Structure formats: structure tokens, C-alpha cells
Amino acid sequence: MQEIFFTLLTIWFIWRLFGAFSGPKVSSQNYQQTNNNYNSKPTQEVGEVKIDTKAVPTAKIPPTEGEYVDFEELK
Numbered sequence: 001m002q003e004i005f006f007t008l009l010t011i012w013f014i015w016r017l018f019g020a021f022s023g024p025k026v027s028s029q030n031y032q033q034t035n036n037n038y039n040s041k042p043t044q045e046v047g048e049v050k051i052d053t054k055a056v057p058t059a060k061i062p063p064t065e066g067e068y069v070d071f072e073e074l075k
Helices: 002-020 026-039
Strands: none
Touching: none
């Protein structure tokens, strides 16, 4: 049982060691690409003001829909 464990452990270690020297990973390439895109965005000039506004919320039910009903409470 120990021989199988140590064999698998050795194979896993060699696999990880080989993977470390096999070249750049895809995730590091994506990081570099994202970082380059972030740095290439134009910056604001000194004194320039940018105002982001939120969209005006619209009513879910139009005001012409439905009618007002007056009621009396009965006891």
C-alpha cells in the first residue's frame, strides 16, 4: 500500500515540476492582456468633470391602468 502511495506521490511531484517549467500559463497571458487594456484607457484632463447619471426609473404599471376604488370598513 505504501509503495502505491509513494509512486503516485512521485508521479504527481514530477508532473507539477514539469508544469512549472513548461512555459507561461493561459491565466498569466489573460492577466497581461487585461492589464494592458486598463493602462491604455485615456485619462481625464486636469479640471475635467465627468458626471455619470443613473437611468430614470420607469413605472412598472402605467398610470392609466386600473381604477381607484373607495371602500368602507364593515364591522
